Amino acid sequence: MTPDQLADTVTDIIATLVSEGAIPPVDAPEVRFDRPKSREHGDYATNIALALAKPAGMAPRDLAVLVARHLEETPGVASAEVAGPGFVNIRLESAAQGELARTAVTAGNSWGHSDALSGLTVNVEFISANPTGPIHLGHTRWAAVGDAIARVLEAAGADVTREFYINDRGVQMDKFGASLMAAANGRPVPEDGYHGGYILDLAAAIVAARPDITSLPEDKQLVAFREAGYALQLTQQKQVLGLFRTVFDVWFSERSLHESGAVERGMAKLREQGHVFEQEGAVWLRTTDFGDDKDRVLVKADGEYTYFASDTAYYVDKRARGFDLSIYLLGADHHGYVNRLRAVAACAGDDMDANVEVLIGQLVKITRGGEEVKLSKRAGTIVTLDDLVEEVGVDAARYTLSRYPADSPLTLDLEDMVRATNDNPVFYVQYAHARISSVLRNAAELGIDWEGAEFDPSLLDHERENNLLGMIGEFPRVVASAAELREPHRVARYLEDLATAYHRFYDVCWVLPRGDEELAPLHIARLWLCAASRQTIANGLDLLGVSAPERM
RNA sequence: GCGCCCGUAGCUCAAUGGAUAGAGCAACCGGCUUCUACCCGGUUGGUUGGGGGUUCGAGUCCCUCCGGGCGCGCCA
Numbered sequence: 031m032t033p034d035q036l037a038d039t040v041t042d043i044i045a046t047l048v049s050e051g052a053i054p055p056v057d058a059p060e061v062r063f064d065r066p067k068s069r070e071h072g073d074y075a076t077n078i079a080l081a082l083a084k085p086a087g088m089a090p091r092d093l094a095v096l097v098a099r100h101l102e103e104t105p106g107v108a109s110a111e112v113a114g115p116g117f118v119n120i121r122l123e124s125a126a127q128g129e130l131a132r133t134a135v136t137a138g139n140s141w142g143h144s145d146a147l148s149g150l151t152v153n154v155e156f157i158s159a160n161p162t163g164p165i166h167l168g169h170t171r172w173a174a175v176g177d178a179i180a181r182v183l184e185a186a187g188a189d190v191t192r193e194f195y196i197n198d199r200g201v202q203m204d205k206f207g208a209s210l211m212a213a214a215n216g217r218p219v220p221e222d223g224y225h226g227g228y229i230l231d232l233a234a235a236i237v238a239a240r241p242d243i244t245s246l247p248e249d250k251q252l253v254a255f256r257e258a259g260y261a262l263q264l265t266q267q268k269q270v271l272g273l274f275r276t277v278f279d280v281w282f283s284e285r286s287l288h289e290s291g292a293v294e295r296g297m298a299k300l301r302e303q304g305h306v307f308e309q310e311g312a313v314w315l316r317t318t319d320f321g322d323d324k325d326r327v328l329v330k331a332d333g334e335y336t337y338f339a340s341d342t343a344y345y346v347d348k349r350a351r352g353f354d355l356s357i358y359l360l361g362a363d364h365h366g367y368v369n370r371l372r373a374v375a376a377c378a379g380d381d382m383d384a385n386v387e388v389l390i391g392q393l394v395k396i397t398r399g400g401e402e403v404k405l406s407k408r409a410g411t412i413v414t415l416d417d418l419v420e421e422v423g424v425d426a427a428r429y430t431l432s433r434y435p436a437d438s439p440l441t442l443d444l445e446d447m448v449r450a451t452n453d454n455p456v457f458y459v460q461y462a463h464a465r466i467s468s469v470l471r472n473a474a475e476l477g478i479d480w481e482g483a484e485f486d487p488s489l490l491d492h493e494r495e496n497n498l499l500g501m502i503g504e505f506p507r508v509v510a511s512a513a514e515l516r517e518p519h520r521v522a523r524y525l526e527d528l529a530t531a532y533h534r535f536y537d538v539c540w541v542l543p544r545g546d547e548e549l550a551p552l553h554i555a556r557l558w559l560c561a562a563s564r565q566t567i568a569n570g571l572d573l574l575g576v577s578a579p580e581r582m
Numbered sequence: 583g584c585g586c587c588c589g590u591a592g593c594u595c596a597a598u599g600g601a602u603a604g605a606g607c608a609a610c611c612g613g614c615u616u617c618u619a620c621c622c623g624g625u626u627g628g629u630u631g632g633g634g635g636u637u638c639g640a641g642u643c644c645c646u647c648c649g650g651g652c653g654c655g656c657c658a
Contacts, residue, residue: 068601077600080638090638114601115638160658200658312656323585323654330656337658365586366653392587392651434595439588439651446594446607455606461620469617476617511598523596526605530622537613537622544616560617582620 031106031126032133032503033063033074040078043100052096056085063120065500069493072111072119073127073500079116090116127496128487128555130503134562135481142509142569148187153348154180156359157271158195161264162206164228165271165415168361171394171440173415174431174575176359177276178518179389181573186513191353193280195344198260199288200337207256210236214244214255232259270415274424275575287343293335295350296343296378297328305377315342317373320382326370342374349380357516358388359436365390389516391436397443413444425576429456432574433522455526456576459567462529464582466564469541471580473557476542478549480557489555494535498563501531505566509573518574525570532563 040061047053059081063074079094086093094112101110101118106126111119134141156176157169165173180190209223213233219225236258237243243254264281271278287293297313300306305316311331315338318325328339348356356375360367368390372382380386396403396413403413418427421444433455434440473480490499501524508524511517541556543549568578 062598064600066601067597067604071601075601080600083638117601197658202658310656314656327656332656334656336656340658362587362652364653368586390587395651437587438595441594443594457620458606461618465618465621467618472617515598517598519596520598523605530605533621534623536617540617542617582618 031122031129033065033507036063036074036107036120037061037076039104040076040097040101043097044078044082046100047096053082053086053088053093056082058082059085065504066119069497071113071117072109072121073496074120074122075113075117076120077117079112079118083116094118123488124491124496125486125488127499127503128490128559130499131487131490131555131558131562132485134502134505134565135558138565139569141565142505142573143185143187144506144510145187146510147183147513150188150355151353152183152188152190152355152357153193153351153353154183154190154357154359155193155195157276158197159267160197160202160206161260161267162202162224163226163263165267167394167396167413167415167418167442170274170415170418170427171391171431171436172359172361173271173274173276174428175391175436175518178428178432178521178574179357179359179516181575182509182513182518182521183516185509185573188513191279192277193282194278196264196281196283199284199340203256203260204252206259207252210255210259211248211252232262235262270419274415274419274428282344284340284344287340287347288335292347293339293343296346297339299346299379300328300342300377303377303379315374315377317370317377320373320376322369322373338370341371342378345371345374345386346378349378349385354385356386358386360388360390362390362392387516389436392439394431395439395441397441398445403444425460426454426456429459429522429574429576430454433519433526435517435519455522457582459525459529459571460577460579461582462532463564463567463571463578464580465536466532466560466567467580469536469560470557470564472542478542478553478557480554480561483554484551485558486551486555487558489552490559492535492539494531494538495556495559498528498531498535498559501528502562502566505570509570512573521570521573525567528563528566528570532567535559535563 041058044053044058044061048055059078061076061078063076066072066075079090079097082088082093083090091112094116098110098112098118101107101120106123108121108123113119154176156172157165159165159169177192180192183190205220205223209219209225209229210233212219212223213229214237219229233255236255240254240258243251243258246254268281297306300315305319306328307314307316312327313329314325315328316325326338327336328342329335345356358371368388371388372386375386376382422430430442490496504524505528508520512520539556541553541560543553571578
């Protein structure tokens with residue numbers, strides 16, 4: 031029996047109580063069953079009586095007694111007790127609890143998935159780095175978290191598109207080209223250019239592929255370097271992100287917005303909605319109509335489109351492509367964009383609460399041996415995604431970056447990440463998976479067909495088995511809340527607890543027959559529990575883009 | 583100056599208004615003559631930055647102060 035089924039049961043009980051006149055008709059709050067921190071409080075607990083007390087005008091404990099009395103009659107429920115100010119604590123019969131193992135194994139790779147967001151078409155845009163340098167650690171948090179958000183949304187049934195917006199237009203591109211040209215000609219890179227060592231490598235690669243490039247006139251040469259560098263850099267970004275298992279469905283070029291007429295279409299859409307005005311020779315969008323602190327310029331007095339014009343066109347284009355919800359993942363240094371992006375949606379005639387969502391993530395502070403490393407592309411002191419993967423591996427990097435809520439500031443020490451490899455929780459979780467895999471391999475070698483054998487879930491009544499089953503039962507709700515809150519770190523934290531529950535079980539409960547011991551129903555039941563644990567860990571790791579090894 | 587985010591154990595961080603604020607690391611003590619010890623058990627460690635408020639209940643919500651980060655262009 032799952033906690034959600036318990037909740038449904040209580041919803042029915044409340045409806046019954048209302049129809050019997052035991053409690054006044056009220057809008058009942060959503061029923062939730064949680065796993066209490068202390069097992070003395072049972073397998074599950076609900077605060078529904080406390081939440082219902084005020085609207086019903088009754089004492090919480092009186093309500094709790096009514097609910098508990100009905101719950102005790104529910105099949106699978108061993109006991110229901112009222113505790114504290116009005117909590118209802120439930121104990122399940124071990125058979126009802128043990129059924130969770132069958133549920134998880136039967137569901138397989140879709141265990142934990144739901145249809146909570148089915149029908150929702152979501153565009154998740156993240157990283158969106160300039161194509162003027164490698165993906166660095168500042169972007170890497172989003173490479174891990176953005177992809178994990180996409181994965182949990184998919185698990186909740188949403189139709190998700192991962193999108194990378196390429197800022198390939200504007201003065202930064204020209205500075206990039208100028209830097210490459212200077213480097214190729216043995217001249218110092220301009221003060222406001224890009225100074226990383228990668229510029230020299232890129233310049234050399236460009237010259238090698240096209241030796242005559244440096245004999246072009248300066249203006250043509252700059253464009254040639256810019257375009258060649260852009261192509262190489264973009265390819266490199268795609269390749270590195272692919273290595274990191276973050277694969278984008280769409281790489282969207284800012285230039286293409288201008289070339290395809292999308293900018294004009296976006297402007298037309300905004301004009302149609304009546305939020306565009308002209309002042310002092312410039313064209314403005316009245317974003318202050320929707321909570322922005324100042325209006326924004328779309329077209330400068332000199333006739334040039336602003337970057338903001340691209341942003342608005344991009345949003346309108348996303349809508350035209352059929353996305354119900356556009357999620358933007360931005361760094362804290364862009365939090366000033368939140369109001370204007372929301373206002374853009376509203377100016378386009380959309381609902382800024384429903385159609386757009388801006389998630390702000392704090393920046394990652396990088397230290398090396400306790401000393402801060404400044405991530406400056408221009409100063410050339412960057413730590414790239416490439417470096418990180420090479421040093422710690424994809425699994426450790428992805429996991430470490432996605433086990434913290436994105437809105438909490440994070441300090442990572444590079445030396446720690448390398449040295450503390452064995453202490454990284456990702457290995458703890460993966461080890462549990464490998465350990466279970468080993469047990470199941472051994473079972474197969476012993477010729478035990480646990481899947482085909484009779485499974486008696488009531489045999490799983492050991493305290494550690496009960497605890498492990500309870501953890502497994504939480505998985506679908508963890509996934510659902512991770513999707514709903516856009517917080518995939520919940521999956522990681524959950525997996526650590528689940529791994530602990532498994533290791534504790536394993537420590538005390540022997541799974542396979544020993545020596546010439548005969549195969550008993552308990553062995554079978556425990557193998558089901560192992561298989562359910564493994565399936566849950568594997569599915570959870572997959573949501574984070576982390577591998578689930580069979581051996582370690 | 584205005585705005586947003588943050589402040590939890592020595593360190594890095596959890597905790598969807600719920601019961602005694604939890605993990606990992608670090609420190610100390612213990613556990614493998616049968617399924618992976620990358621594991622398990624135990625001990626030490628807190629005025630959740632300070633103060634006030636809201637309520638059955640606040641780390642969580644509101645006000646205020648302190649401290650830190652970031653943002654406030656017809657730049658991109």
